[in-house]
Amino acid sequence: MKKITIGEAARRSGVKVPTVRYYESIGLLAAPSRSEGNQRSFEPADISRLTFIRHARELGFEIEAIRTLLTLQDDPHQSCASADAIAKARLVEVEQRIRSLMALKAELETMVEGCGHGRVDQCRVIEVLADHGQCTHSHH
Amino acid sequence: MKKITIGEAARRSGVKVPTVRYYESIGLLAAPSRSEGNQRSFEPADISRLTFIRHARELGFEIEAIRTLLTLQDDPHQSCASADAIAKARLVEVEQRIRSLMALKAELETMVEGCGHGRVDQCRVIEVLADHGQCTHSHH
DNA sequence: CTTGCACCTCTAGTCGCTAGAGGATGTAGG
DNA sequence: CCTACATCCTCTAGCGACTAGAGGTGCAAG
Numbered sequence: 091m092k093k094i095t096i097g098e099a100a101r102r103s104g105v106k107v108p109t110v111r112y113y114e115s116i117g118l119l120a121a122p123s124r125s126e127g128n129q130r131s132f133e134p135a136d137i138s139r140l141t142f143i144r145h146a147r148e149l150g151f152e153i154e155a156i157r158t159l160l161t162l163q164d165d166p167h168q169s170c171a172s173a174d175a176i177a178k179a180r181l182v183e184v185e186q187r188i189r190s191l192m193a194l195k196a197e198l199e200t201m202v203e204g205c206g207h208g209r210v211d212q213c214r215v216i217e218v219l220a221d222h223g224q225c226t227h228s229h230h
Numbered sequence: 231m232k233k234i235t236i237g238e239a240a241r242r243s244g245v246k247v248p249t250v251r252y253y254e255s256i257g258l259l260a261a262p263s264r265s266e267g268n269q270r271s272f273e274p275a276d277i278s279r280l281t282f283i284r285h286a287r288e289l290g291f292e293i294e295a296i297r298t299l300l301t302l303q304d305d306p307h308q309s310c311a312s313a314d315a316i317a318k319a320r321l322v323e324v325e326q327r328i329r330s331l332m333a334l335k336a337e338l339e340t341m342v343e344g345c346g347h348g349r350v351d352q353c354r355v356i357e358v359l360a361d362h363g364q365c366t367h368s369h370h
Numbered sequence: 371c372t373t374g375c376a377c378c379t380c381t382a383g384t385c386g387c388t389a390g391a392g393g394a395t396g397t398a399g400g
Numbered sequence: 401c402c403t404a405c406a407t408c409c410t411c412t413a414g415c416g417a418c419t420a421g422a423g424g425t426g427c428a429a430g
Contacts, residue, residue, distance in 0.1 A: 097376065107377090112418060127426045129377055138360065145359045149334055153417070159359065162350050170353035174345045177355045181338040184331055191328045194289055198321040205314045210302050213310035215317045219285045219299065220278065235396095237407065247408090252387060267395045269408055293386070 093125060094132040103140035110140065118143060118157060151180055233265060234272040243280035250280065258283060258297060291320060 100107045113119040119139060122130045142163065146156045155176050162173050197218070204214030240247045253259040259279055262270045282303065286296045295316050302313050337358070344354030 095377080106419090108419065109417085111378095116417090125426090127377085129426070141361075142359050147417090149337065149359075159356065162353075163356050163360065166349065166351035168350050170345060170350045170355065173350065173353050173355040174342065177338055177342050177345070181335065181342060184335050184338060188328060188331045188335065191324055191331070195321065195324050195328065197289065198317055198324060202314065202317050202321060205310060205317070210308050210310045210313065211306035213302075213313050215310065215313040216299065216303050219282050219289075220303065221281075235408075246388085248388065249386085251409095256386095265395090267408085269395070287386090 094134070094137070096130045096132070099130075099132045099137055099140060102137045104144050105140045113140070113143060116153070118153065118160070149180065150184065151176070155180070234274070234277070236270045236272070239270075239272045239277055239280060242277045244284050245280045253280070253283060256293070258293065258300070289320065290324065291316070295320070 094102075096107055096110055099105075100110055103110075105113070110119070114121055119136060122132045122136060125131050139160070142160065143156055146159060151159070158176060159173055162168055162170065201215045201218050204218075210216055234242075236247055236250055239245075240250055243250075245253070250259070254261055259276060262272045262276060265271050279300070282300065283296055286299060291299070298316060299313055302308055302310065341355045341358050344358075350356055
């Protein structure tokens with residue numbers, strides 16, 4: 091059997107080398123076997139697991155949520171209600187974040203458009219920050 | 231002159247008490263004078279500065295960007311080109327973040343809609359995470 | 371055999387706060 | 401004046417999810 095080094099595992103999964111070690115240290119990834127010279131030797135299943143983690147992180151799931159998703163994956167006879175709930179909760183978070191960022195975008199556009207590119211004392215950017223009451227938008 | 235305690239300053243600016251002390255510790259806010267009993271005594275100008283910082287933080291500006299914006303505010307004869315550049319950079323960031331989150335939203339919706347609420351081994355949530363190639367969207 | 375890269379462990383740093391310990395001060399009521 | 405209680409003080413440590421660096425070992429090619 092070919093030995094998969096940590097560098098190889100990192101390349102195949104898209105997770106950085108120190109991050110792989112970090113995931114092992116927090117128990118998200120089982121400690122792999124070691125070579126004679128004490129170097130980690132990964133299995134193909136570890137690559138899948140790392141890839142799973144990377145995708146979930148890219149989707150913004152927190153480590154603890156991923157831990158739960160992984161235990162679900164490890165036991166496929168369970169109901170997927172938990173996985174569904176986690177994904178739905180994340181969807182709600184993302185939707186809220188988008189709404190909030192759209193408001194920020196509008197506010198930043200007002201600031202930038204209003205800037206006459208002159209001196210600071212006429213600058214709308216500074217002005218809006220100093221007195222939020224002048225801002226046409228409200229996001230609280 | 232009435233003395234403004236840290237609690238009062240916090241209430242008026244909307245910045246929490248420990249955060250006010252934190253801003254002082256990193257030099258974002260000048261250290262205020264102290265009462266006989268060593269308690270901080272703020273000026274109205276400090277409240278304005280804290281309010282400015284809070285607005286900027288709400289808009290997602292980083293502390294170092296705020297530090298720059300504050301030095302610009304302190305010297306109103308400067309060109310506002312820097313302020314303009316900072317705000318524009320922030321706008322670009324926000325726009326990118328929104329695009330990225332919209333892609334995530336679509337992906338999460340696919341996952342959640344595809345979930346048959348059955349067992350984990352038929353769950354689309356887990357499936358998509360395990361093999362990103364099955365995902366209809368791409369965001370890289 | 372030596373060069374040089376990849377690997378090892380460990381600690382500390384990042385950002386922007388937040389929590390808590392343990393003690394001092396200020397104020398209102400009795 | 402005394403007591404209760406809120407608020408203040410400093411200091412250290414913790415959060416999440418890594419990232420950087422020091423100082424050392426393993427390994428494969430030339």
